[in-house]
Amino acid sequence: METRTSNAALREYLDAIHEKELKDVLIKLELLDAIENGEMNCFICEKTVRLNNIGIIFVQDGEFKFLCDSKNCYWEFMRRRGSQE
Numbered sequence: 001m002e003t004r005t006s007n008a009a010l011r012e013y014l015d016a017i018h019e020k021e022l023k024d025v026l027i028k029l030e031l032l033d034a035i036e037n038g039e040m041n042c043f044i045c046e047k048t049v050r051l052n053n054i055g056i057i058f059v060q061d062g063e064f065k066f067l068c069d070s071k072n073c074y075w076e077f078m079r080r081r082g083s084q085e
Helices: 020-030 032-036 071-084
Strands: 052-062 062-069
Touching: 020 032, 052 071, 062 071
Parallel strands: none
Antiparallel strands: 052 062
């Protein structure tokens, strides 16, 4: 499931979200239900992303995407991102 960004203020770049604030942020982004229902997948490995394994939330083509907390997925994401710049 992919979710379109709906609030311009929430589309701004965030450096980090504290674990204590993650649920609140996901509620504001209207993504918490999708995460809790196992509907979101890692952009790289396609593993189901849940609250306990979110590594990165990013926007691509106006849609929120996720990375799991795998270091391999992080480095692959960074490699792909670097090749696009």
